[in-house]
Amino acid sequence: MERELLLLGLLQKEEMHGYQLHEFIDSFMQTCVDLKKSTAYYLLEKMAKEGYVTRTEEREGNRPPRRVYHLTAAGEECFLALLRQNLASYLPATFAGDTGLTFLDNLPASEAVSLLEQRRAQLAEAVAAIERAPLHTGTLQFMIEHQQVHLQSELAWLDSVIARLSNEE
Amino acid sequence: MERELLLLGLLQKEEMHGYQLHEFIDSFMQTCVDLKKSTAYYLLEKMAKEGYVTRTEEREGNRPPRRVYHLTAAGEECFLALLRQNLASYLPATFAGDTGLTFLDNLPASEAVSLLEQRRAQLAEAVAAIERAPLHTGTLQFMIEHQQVHLQSELAWLDSVIARLSNEE
DNA sequence: CACTGAATAGTCAAATCTGACTATTCAGAA
DNA sequence: TTCTGAATAGTCAGATTTGACTATTCAGTG
Numbered sequence: 001m002e003r004e005l006l007l008l009g010l011l012q013k014e015e016m017h018g019y020q021l022h023e024f025i026d027s028f029m030q031t032c033v034d035l036k037k038s039t040a041y042y043l044l045e046k047m048a049k050e051g052y053v054t055r056t057e058e059r060e061g062n063r064p065p066r067r068v069y070h071l072t073a074a075g076e077e078c079f080l081a082l083l084r085q086n087l088a089s090y091l092p093a094t095f096a097g098d099t100g101l102t103f104l105d106n107l108p109a110s111e112a113v114s115l116l117e118q119r120r121a122q123l124a125e126a127v128a129a130i131e132r133a134p135l136h137t138g139t140l141q142f143m144i145e146h147q148q149v150h151l152q153s154e155l156a157w158l159d160s161v162i163a164r165l166s167n168e169e
Numbered sequence: 170m171e172r173e174l175l176l177l178g179l180l181q182k183e184e185m186h187g188y189q190l191h192e193f194i195d196s197f198m199q200t201c202v203d204l205k206k207s208t209a210y211y212l213l214e215k216m217a218k219e220g221y222v223t224r225t226e227e228r229e230g231n232r233p234p235r236r237v238y239h240l241t242a243a244g245e246e247c248f249l250a251l252l253r254q255n256l257a258s259y260l261p262a263t264f265a266g267d268t269g270l271t272f273l274d275n276l277p278a279s280e281a282v283s284l285l286e287q288r289r290a291q292l293a294e295a296v297a298a299i300e301r302a303p304l305h306t307g308t309l310q311f312m313i314e315h316q317q318v319h320l321q322s323e324l325a326w327l328d329s330v331i332a333r334l335s336n337e338e
Numbered sequence: 339c340a341c342t343g344a345a346t347a348g349t350c351a352a353a354t355c356t357g358a359c360t361a362t363t364c365a366g367a368a
Numbered sequence: 369t370t371c372t373g374a375a376t377a378g379t380c381a382g383a384t385t386t387g388a389c390t391a392t393t394c395a396g397t398g
Contacts, residue, residue, distance in 0.1 A: 002265040009272040019377055032267050039355055041378065046354095066377070083276065086269030087284035090291035093262045093319075096171040098201050100255030101311040103178040107252065115256035122259035142270040146326060150262070153322040157315060188347055208385055210348070215384095235347070 003035055005086055007043055008071065008079040011053060017066040018044060031130060032143045044069055052078050101161070113165050120158050127151045172204055174255055176212055177240060177248035180222060186235040187213060200299060201312045213238055221247050270330070282334050289327050296320045 006029075010021055021044075022037045047053045052075030055067045071079070097119070104112050130147050175198075179190055190213075191206045216222045221244035224236045240248070266288065273281050299316050 002268040005272070006268045009268070009275075012272075012275070017377080019375090022377095029271075031261070032263060034263050036356060037377090038357080038379080042355070079272075080275070083269055083272050084280075084284060086266065087273070087276075087281060088287040089266075090288045090295065091265040092200065092295060093264055094201060094203050095262055095315065095319075096260040097255065097258075098312045098315055099171040099175045099178070100252055101315070102198075102308050103174070103181075103248075103252050104256070104308045104311070106178075106181070106249070107256075111253075112256060115253060118257040119259045126259065126261060139271050139273045142273070142330060143267045146264065146267055146270070149322060149326045150264075150319075153318060157318045161311060186347080188345090191347095205386060206348080207350090207387080211384075211386095 001082055002086060002091075003033070003039065003043055004047065005079065005082040006033060006035065007040065007047070008052065008075055008082065011069055011071045012076065012079055015068055015070045017068045019066075021069075028140060029143065031126075031133075031147050047075065051075075104165075109165055109168050113162060116158065116162050116165070120155070120162065123151065123155050123158060127155055170251055171255060171260075172202070172208065172212055173216065174248065174251040175202060175204065176209065176216070177221065177244055177251065180238055180240045181245060181248055184237055184239045186237045188235075190238075197309060198312065200295075200302075200316050216244065220244075273334075278334055278337050282331060285327065285331050285334070289324070289331065292320065292324050292327060296324055 006025070007021060010016060010024060016024075018037075018041055022035075022040055025033065025035050025040070044053060044055075048055055048069075052072060053069045054072055055069055057067060107115075127148075130144065130151055133144050135141070175194070176190065179185060179193060185193075187206075187210055191204075191209055194202060194204050194209070213222060213224075217224055217238075221241060222238045223241055224238055226236060276284075296317075299313065299320055302313050304310070
């Protein structure tokens with residue numbers, strides 16, 4: 001549901017064509033949501049069928065025609081309903097990385113530690129990247145702040161795991 | 170990839186039939202991974218085709234026949250490769266709940282706060298549930314501990330968001 | 339005994355998602 | 369001017385995931 005919410009929300013601010021939506025998501029929200037281009041088109045198509053958005057063909061100069069998506073009244077209503085539903089519920093996140101930890105004892109502790117140190121390096125890079133993120137105005141800031149809090153908590157925890165495994169050796 | 174890793178890892182400890190796998194995941198790992206029954210069967214089938222597991226039909230007494238899945242040597246190898254890959258990489262989590270926060274300003278602050286308080290209640294329940302989780306032995310403990318750390322960090326952050334929104338009113 | 343509900347064990351069509359691919363326009367380099 | 373690479377704008381077949389559905393066995397109840 002939250003991908004639809006995202007698309008509707010962006011269209012609600014201003015009408016956009018597919019590429020614009022995709023660019024926005026990729027450049028401002030890449031750390032927080034994962035929405036592929038083809039998925040975006042698929043969802044826009046679906047929501048067009050459901051009457052939440054309409055498409056108009058436009059061409060500017062000689063460029064290939066663009067399909068500009070507009071929110072309809074029904075889409076606006078749907079947006080608000082999804083928004084309320086999203087805000088009111090806690091959707092647990094799952095962590096792909098936890099599966100590996102479950103089978104840690106199938107490797108020698110020293111190897112496990114060195115693998116987890118590679119993981120740590122990537123996580124540290126993600127922390128650094130989010131710290132570098134320009135201060136965004138408005139509510140986008142919440143998302144970034146959440147990501148910061150989360151990544152820092154992840155890093156501290158991973159460090160404690162590595163420390164314990166190192167002691168066991 | 171991590172769903173395959175999980176299934177291979179469980180089979181590596183002991184051969185199992187589909188239902189057993191599903192039960193184990195549902196009862197011990199429900200907070201950390203999300204693997205539906207039908208997905209598990211699909212993946213087992215696929216891995217059978219790839220030669221990582223074999224199926225044998227068994228029947229005990231008069232019960233309907235069971236398909237017991239065994240890990241092959243190739244499966245063992247694949248398991249270790251996936252395990253190393255999983256441990257060595259940080260896979261970022263995405264938070265569906267962040268999308269709603271991005272569009273917070275489309276609702277009156279007071280409504281937003283009351284919706285987020287519902288979210289908070291669910292999150293608090295998740296925290297309580299994970300605290301109640303029996304101490305697991307071995308490496309399953311890491312997953313549970315991670316979930317605890319994560320949920321507590323989530324709760325603290327959500328509280329700070331709610332507090333700030335309440336002050337704005 | 340006949341019936342019911344829970345545990346057991348899956349199947350399948352439909353919904354969803356993705357990677358790989360195709361095209362056009364344009365600015366600048368050769 | 370021709371070529372190249374980046375930006376623009378999508379399409380589509382195939383992979384993945386899921387919800388809803390089907391069956392059998394068994395323990396206990398009336």
